[in-house]
Amino acid sequence: MLLESYRLEIFNSECMPGAMAVHCFAHLDQDVGEALPYLNTALGGFEYLQNPPSVTFKAQGKLITVHSRKIAINALKDEDEARKIVEWLKREINDAWENRERIVPSFKGAPRPQLIEILKRLPKTNCRECGEPTCMVFAARVAEGAKGIEDCPPLTGEKRRELEAYLGRFNLSD
Ligand code: SF4
Incomplete structure (x- = not known):
C-alpha cells in the first residue's frame, strides 16, 4: 500500500x-x-x-x-x-x-471549456440567483466544473441548449 x-x-x-x-x-x-x-x-x-x-x-x-x-x-x-x-x-x-x-500514465489535463464561450451563452444580467456575484464568476465556476447549467435559473430556451451542447464536448461530470 x-x-x-x-x-x-x-x-x-x-x-x-x-x-x-x-x-x-x-x-x-x-x-x-x-x-x-x-x-x-x-x-x-x-x-x-x-x-x-x-x-x-x-x-x-x-x-x-x-x-x-x-x-x-x-x-x-x-x-x-x-x-x-x-x-x-x-x-x-x-x-x-x-x-x-x-494504466497509461497521463501528464496533462483534459481539455477544458473556455470561460468566454460559457459567458457569451449566459443571460449576463448579474442577477445573483446562482449564488455568484456576477455571470463572469459563474462562468468561471462552470469552466472548472464546480457549477452546472441547472444552477442558473434564468438560462432557458435556445441559449440553454447551446450551452448544454458546448459543455457536452467536455468531461465535466462527477
Ligand atoms: S443566475 Fe445566471 S444570469 Fe444570474 S448572475 Fe448567475 S449566471 Fe448570471
Whole structure:
C-alpha cells in the first residue's frame, strides 16, 4: 500500500468567514507523487502540473487537488464528509498505484471549456440567483466544473441548449 496514513486539517474559508462550507487538507504521511500520473488517468483530472506534481479534478461534487504530500478539498459540509472523501481518495490512489502496469500514465489535463464561450451563452444580467456575484464568476465556476447549467435559473430556451451542447464536448461530470 502506497498511502497508509494522513492527518486531517479542517478550516473555514478566510475569504468567506460567514460561509457554511469548510475546507480540508489531508497531510499525507507517505509521498504519493509517483502515483499522480496514474491517478490522473483513472480520475480524468482537468489540470496536471509536473513540477511539483499535482492533479486537480472534480469528484463527488467537490474540487480536489492531490499533491505529493497533501490533498486539498473545497466546499465540504463538515468533517464527516471530509473523512469520507479522503478515505475514498486513499483507495483510489492505492488502486491506481497497484494497477500502474495496466494504466497509461497521463501528464496533462483534459481539455477544458473556455470561460468566454460559457459567458457569451449566459443571460449576463448579474442577477445573483446562482449564488455568484456576477455571470463572469459563474462562468468561471462552470469552466472548472464546480457549477452546472441547472444552477442558473434564468438560462432557458435556445441559449440553454447551446450551452448544454458546448459543455457536452467536455468531461465535466462527477
Ligand atoms: S443566475 Fe445566471 S444570469 Fe444570474 S448572475 Fe448567475 S449566471 Fe448570471
